Amino acid sequence: MYLPASFEETRTEVLHELLRRHPLGLLVTHGPGGLEANALPFLLDPARGPHGTLRAHVARANPVWREAAESEAMVVFQGPQAYVSPGWYATKAATGKVVPTWNYVMVQARGRLQVKDDAAWVRRLVGELTTRHEAAMASPWKVEDAPPEFIDTLLGSIVGIEIELASLTGKWKVSQNRPAADREGVIQGLSSLAAGGPAGDAAAMARQVRQPGAAEAGSD
Numbered sequence: 001m002y003l004p005a006s007f008e009e010t011r012t013e014v015l016h017e018l019l020r021r022h023p024l025g026l027l028v029t030h031g032p033g034g035l036e037a038n039a040l041p042f043l044l045d046p047a048r049g050p051h052g053t054l055r056a057h058v059a060r061a062n063p064v065w066r067e068a069a070e071s072e073a074m075v076v077f078q079g080p081q082a083y084v085s086p087g088w089y090a091t092k093a094a095t096g097k098v099v100p101t102w103n104y105v106m107v108q109a110r111g112r113l114q115v116k117d118d119a120a121w122v123r124r125l126v127g128e129l130t131t132r133h134e135a136a137m138a139s140p141w142k143v144e145d146a147p148p149e150f151i152d153t154l155l156g157s158i159v160g161i162e163i164e165l166a167s168l169t170g171k172w173k174v175s176q177n178r179p180a181a182d183r184e185g186v187i188q189g190l191s192s193l194a195a196g197g198p199a200g201d202a203a204a205m206a207r208q209v210r211q212p213g214a215a216e217a218g219s220d
Contacts, residue, residue, distance in 0.1 A: 001108060001169070006177050009170030015107050016052060018079050018170070019044045025054070025075040027161075029113065031067035038064055042075065043128055051165035054109060055116075055125055057158045065115050065159045073113040073163055079105030080204070088189035090181035103186070103206065108169045116160030125160055174206040 009015065019025075019042070027038045040056040054075060058065050081104035089098045116122065127143050134140035143151060175186045187206050 001106070001171060003169065003171055004177075007171050007173045009172045011170075012046075012051065012168065015168050015170045016044060016046050018105060018107050019052075019054075019077055019109070022077050022079050025056075025077045025109070027056070027064070028074045028076065029064055029068035029071065031064065036064055036068070038062065041129065041133075043125065043132065049111075049164040049166075051109070051111075051168040053165060054111075054163045055160065057122055057125060057160050060157050060159050065117075065161060068113050069115045071113060072110065075109045075163065077107040077109070079107070081105065082190055082193075084175065084186055085189060088182075088185040089178065090185055091179065098182075103174050103190075104171075105174065106171045108171075109163070109165050110167045110169075111163040111165045114162045114164070116162055118160065119155060122155055122158060122160045126155065126158075 023041050023043070024039055025042045027040050029036050029038075038058065040058065042054045042056045045053045045055065081102065084101045084103050086092055086098035086100055092098045116125075123143075130141065130143055134142070175183045178186070183206065190206070
């Protein structure tokens with residue numbers, strides 16, 4: 001992806017945190033029919049490999065696990081994003097030389113896709129996924145809550161995949177290329193739209209971003 005230096009995020013802990021907070025990734029592979037994209041919830045193992053390892057499962061009926069096995073794959077994770085109005089910029093009042101843009105946070109993870117067609121491996125993954133995403137529930141559901149034969153049947157209908165990451169690229173486009181007064185205007189504008197919603201999340205990301213380097217006006 002196009003990545004101006006002012007928008008590049010290289011800190012592994014920051015990239016990993018986005019993957020944990022926004023685990024639904026878009027798996028992009030290239031098969032006999034060309035490019036394929038599948039949305040999957042991933043689990044990150046940060047300790048395995050130079051940039052971590054992603055694990056997920058797909059339906060056995062989905063041909064991606066056969067067609068993309070042992071080939072390079074990319075997983076795209078999308079974080080907070082929002083439209084940015086030029087009316088929020090202090091520069092608008094000063095010169096009028098402003099235009100709309102879109103702020104967003106994204107991580108692209110790349111590596112070779114490995115197939116895990118192993119019942120024990122898949123069962124462990126499903127258990128970990130369940131524990132992770134049920135943790136916030138008042139009464140967390142467990143795999144063991146369902147009849148064993150029912151779970152066994154469903155587990156037989158899915159296949160595990162694993163991607164040890166060879167690279168992890170982050171793009172934090174959160175108004176770093178604007179003057180400080182414009183950045184503050186963006187934060188206030190986004191916060192006023194919907195605190196706690198997508199715009200509020202984008203405002204929070206803009207507040208947390210590290211100080212920018214050289215400005216790059218007009219970059220997307």
